[in-house]
Structure formats: structure tokens, C-alpha cells
Amino acid sequence: MSSQVPADLRYAKSHEWVRLSGDVATVGITDHAQHELTDVVFVELPAVGRKVSAGEACAVVESVKTASDIYSPVSGEIIAVNKAVSDNPALVNSEPYAGGNFFQVKLSAPAEVDALLTPAAYSAQIGA
Amino acid sequence: MSLKRTALYASHQKLGGKLIEFGGWEMPVQYTSIVDEHQCVRNAAGVFDICHMGEVRVSGAGAAAWLNSVLGNDIRKLAVGQGQYTHLCNERGGTVDDLYAYRIGETEFLLIINASRIEPDVAWFRSHLPAAGSVDLTFTDESAQTGAIAIQGPKVAEFINALFPGASLGGTAVTTASELKKNQIGAWKWNGETIWVARTGYTGEDGFEVVAPVAQIVDLWDKTLEAGRASGIKPSGLGARDTLRTEVCYPLYGHELDENTSPIEAGLGVFVSLDKGEFIGRSVLAAQKANGVTKKSVAFRMIGKAAPPRPGYPIWANDAVVGTVVSGTQSPSLNCGIGLGYVPPTLTEPGTTVEIEIRGRRFPAEIVKKPIYRKA
Numbered sequence: 001m002s003s004q005v006p007a008d009l010r011y012a013k014s015h016e017w018v019r020l021s022g023d024v025a026t027v028g029i030t031d032h033a034q035h036e037l038t039d040v041v042f043v044e045l046p047a048v049g050r051k052v053s054a055g056e057a058c059a060v061v062e063s064v065k066t067a068s069d070i071y072s073p074v075s076g077e078i079i080a081v082n083k084a085v086s087d088n089p090a091l092v093n094s095e096p097y098a099g100g101n102f103f104q105v106k107l108s109a110p111a112e113v114d115a116l117l118t119p120a121a122y123s124a125q126i127g128a
Numbered sequence: 129m130s131l132k133r134t135a136l137y138a139s140h141q142k143l144g145g146k147l148i149e150f151g152g153w154e155m156p157v158q159y160t161s162i163v164d165e166h167q168c169v170r171n172a173a174g175v176f177d178i179c180h181m182g183e184v185r186v187s188g189a190g191a192a193a194w195l196n197s198v199l200g201n202d203i204r205k206l207a208v209g210q211g212q213y214t215h216l217c218n219e220r221g222g223t224v225d226d227l228y229a230y231r232i233g234e235t236e237f238l239l240i241i242n243a244s245r246i247e248p249d250v251a252w253f254r255s256h257l258p259a260a261g262s263v264d265l266t267f268t269d270e271s272a273q274t275g276a277i278a279i280q281g282p283k284v285a286e287f288i289n290a291l292f293p294g295a296s297l298g299g300t301a302v303t304t305a306s307e308l309k310k311n312q313i314g315a316w317k318w319n320g321e322t323i324w325v326a327r328t329g330y331t332g333e334d335g336f337e338v339v340a341p342v343a344q345i346v347d348l349w350d351k352t353l354e355a356g357r358a359s360g361i362k363p364s365g366l367g368a369r370d371t372l373r374t375e376v377c378y379p380l381y382g383h384e385l386d387e388n389t390s391p392i393e394a395g396l397g398v399f400v401s402l403d404k405g406e407f408i409g410r411s412v413l414a415a416q417k418a419n420g421v422t423k424k425s426v427a428f429r430m431i432g433k434a435a436p437p438r439p440g441y442p443i444w445a446n447d448a449v450v451g452t453v454v455s456g457t458q459s460p461s462l463n464c465g466i467g468l469g470y471v472p473p474t475l476t477e478p479g480t481t482v483e484i485e486i487r488g489r490r491f492p493a494e495i496v497k498k499p500i501y502r503k504a
Contacts, residue, residue, distance in 0.1 A: 036146075
């Protein structure tokens with residue numbers, strides 16, 4: 001099963017993606033990750049205003065079988081969460097890079113983004 | 129410890145099965161999606177690899193009496209070609225294993241035991257065998273040479289006679305496999321070898337479990353998928369097997385049952401025959417039935433929006449922890465969180481509200497009558 005790895009995003013080893021717009025990063029999980037999870041039935045999002053550090057667990061995604069932590073790939077403040085995905089968790093499966101995103105972080109250390117995996121490096125990690 | 133693989137390992141890989149560890153075995157948790165496979169079994173048909181499960185054969189004139197001294201249910205109730213759900217208990221009334229016992233001949237019994245319990249069960253059975261030569265009894269662990277598949281779902285009866293043509297050759301005498309009634313077992317030939325076909329399962333749907341020599345399993349699996357194609361059969365993994373059995377509240381060893389939990393506490397007293405005569409654990413189970421128990425198995429469903437309950441989550445009532453979730457998942461049939469857990473007997477009445485602690489927060493749940501899901 002080949003997974004999509006969009007060229008305009010950066011990736012964490014733990015299978016989150018980051019889309020940068022100015023100093024705000026939108027975070028979600030990758031197509032590969034949703035394939036592995038299948039059947040997402042519940043998403044728990046962080047509180048708006050929470051300060052997170054890169055690598056910190058701040059959301060939970062649950063499939064039928066298990067609960068998995070979602071880690072923020074970047075440090076900063078949660079400025080928005082995607083309520084649509086907590087209302088309709090199946091969006092994580094159907095649109096992992098669009099409607100299935102999790103939250104937005106206002107970056108406190110923008111240079112962290114450069115340390116994230118490039119699409120090529122993430123593709124290599126998942127063998128895509 | 130390296131994981132054991134069933135005869136169907138290569139088949140699972142070819143079908144895109146996602147393999148996980150279960151009871152020391154490398155087994156498919158799903159092929160496409162747990163929800164798809166669950167719905168397929170509820171609405172059409174699914175086939176499961178259950179080769180990891182153990183098979184024990186007990187035969188001889190003394191077999192029935194000996195089995196009745198170690199198992200909880202009354203084996204004398206079984207006519208040839210019938211099976212029953214039963215328990216192997218320790219002296220404390222705790223459960224060594226839960227299993228199916230089939231009478232496949234006048235003095236011959238086939239026991240189907242849990243994969244994770246093969247070694248402890250066989251050791252337990254052997255340590256309780258009568259002195260050698262004192263009784264006509266042969267005990268054989270056939271787990272390594274025997275495999276099994278489960279064919280489950282409301283449409284299985286459409287193709288079972290095409291898969292196993294003709295009349296049974298042993299067990300219950302039927303002219304076609306679909307004439308077998310629930311818990312009946314019959315013998316058929318497969319490539320010249322004897323296989324056993326039992327109308328039972330672990331999903332709450334109609335279906336059959338087929339026990340066969342390991343060498344026949346791949347062919348059986350392939351022919352089952354072929355025979356069931358028009359009925360929409362899908363290979364189904366342990367993930368769906370777990371959601372299906374949880375919805376209908378069938379116990380899973382290591383969750384609802386263990387060596388410190390009795391069948392009475394698990395709400396399975398109907399499968400324990402206290403008046404059949406002495407058997408290991410009987411006096412403790414009888415006392416529990418007469419005097420009550422301190423913990424009892426209940427089924428619950430989450431009220432409102434909540435994450436699915438999971439094994440190990442605390443159960444709260446009146447601001448105190450009163451028990452633990454032992455099985456929990458999102459129900460694909462009901463589309464809400466469901467589970468099984470142990471609570472004090474005062475909290476078991478359907479309609480009672482409890483709370484399930486999920487990641488440090490408490491969410492309301494309602495105790496419901498078993499099974500949680502019942503076919504409309």
C-alpha cells in the first residue's frame with residue numbers, strides 16, 4: 001500500500017506532519033499513520049492556549065483497537081484546534097492532510113521546523 | 129521468545145494481513161479494517177484463522193468420568209456429536225481455562241483450549257490424571273498437529289454444504305452440514321483425512337468452526353474463501369474477533385477470566401454443574417453461589433461522547449474506584465464505547481450509572497444487560 005507524502009510539508013519521525021504558514025504550523029498525522037491505525041473512532045485535542053514543547057504528547061487518536069499519543073513536532077502555543085475532527089474522527093482516515101488535521105501551533109522556535117524530516121527523508125523512513 | 133506462526137502465515141501475508149503478537153503467536157489483527165471485517169461478519173460472512181488454539185483428545189472408557197472430575201460443566205449431558213462450553217478450575221475456584229468440550233465418540237472427547245493456555249492446561253490435566261493403568265484413559269495434546277478455522281456470519285449456511293458436501297461420517301448424524309444444530313459436531317473427509325465441523329463460534333453469529341490436521345488448513349482456508357465468495361466472505365482478523373465477542377459479552381481468557389476469577393464471578397454459573405458430583409473447585413464455587421461474591425462481571429456502554437474504554441481503566445461510583453475494565457472497545461455495531469468490567473455486586477443492576485476513568489478524567493457509563501448487542 002503506497003502512502004502519500006506531500007512535497008510541501010515537513011514530517012516528524014513519530015508520523016505527524018507540519019504545514020507552515022508564516023509563524024503558524026498546522027499539525028496532523030500522515031497518510032501512512034492513518035493506514036496503520038485504520039478506523040479512527042475518537043480524537044482528543046489539546047486546550048487552546050496550551051504551551052507545548054517539540055516532542056510533547058498533546059493529543060490522542062484512538063482506533064478501534066488502541067489509543068495512540070500525538071506529539072507536537074514543534075514548540076509554541078496551541079492557538080486553534082480542529083473541532084471538525086473531534087466531531088467526525090473518520091476525517092483522519094479520509095483526509096489526513098486536509099480536514100483531518102489536529103491543531104495549529106504559533107511557533108516559539110521557528111528553527112525547529114528545519115530540523116524536521118523532509119518529504120524524501122520521511123518517505124525513506126516508511127519505505128514509501 | 130520467538131513468535132509461533134500458524135500454517136496460514138503465508139496466506140495472511142498474501143492477503144495483506146497486519147500481523148501482531150497474540151498469546152505467543154504471530155496473528156493477523158486485520159486485513160483491511162477491523163470495522164469492515166466486523167460488519168462483514170455481522171451481515172455476511174468472515175473466516176478466521178484459529179490455528180493458534182489448542183486441541184486435546186481424551187479417550188477411553190474412563191474419559192467421561194475423569195473429565196467430569198476436572199471440568200465444571202456436566203460432560204454426561206453430551207450425546208455423541210454434541211459440545212458444551214465449560215471451565216477448568218483450580219482448587220480456589222479460579223479459572224485455569226475456559227474451553228469447548230465435544231463428545232466425538234461414545235468414549236472419545238475433543239477439547240478446544242485457548243492458545244495462551246495450552247502449556248498450563250496440559251500441565252494441569254497431566255498432573256490430575258489417574259494413576260497410570262488404573263483407568264482406561266488416553267490423554268493426547270494434539271495442538272501442534274491440529275489447526276482450525278472459524279467460518280462465521282449469517283450467510284455461512286448458504287455455502288457450508290457446498291464446502292463440505294454430503295452426510296456426516298461421525299459425530300452427529302446429518303445428511304448435510306447445515307442440518308447441524310448449535311453446539312453439534314460432525315465429521316467429514318477432506319482430501320481423505322477426517323475433519324470435524326462444529327456449529328459454534330465466538331462472534332454471536334451463526335457459523336462453524338472446523339478442526340483439521342495442520343496439513344489441510346491452507347487448502348481448507350482457500351476453498352472456504354472460494355465457496356463463500358458469492359456470499360461476500362472476507363478473511364477477518366483478531367481485531368474484529370475481539371469487537372464481535374465483546375458486543376455479545378463472550379469472555380476472553382486473561383480478561384474476564386483468570387486463575388483468580390471464578391466462572392461464578394464472571395457470570396457464567398449456568399455452565400457450572402454444582403450438583404453433578406465432585407470436581408476441582410466445586411466447594412468454592414458452591415459457596416460463592418450460595419453466599420455471593422465480592423466482584424461480579426458487568427457489561428456497560430458509554431453515555432454521550434467519550435473515548436472508547438480500554439482494559440485496565442478504573443471504574444468509579446460515588447466518587448470512589450469500585451472496579452476495573454477488563455475488555456473495552458468502540459462497538460462497530462452500536463457506534464459507541466462498550467466494555468466489560470468487574471464491580472461489587474451492588475452495582476450490577478442494569479441502568480446503574482458508573483464512571484470510567486479515561487486519561488485522568490471520568491466519563492459516565494451505564495450498566496446494561498448482557499449481551500450488549502443483540503441482533504435485531
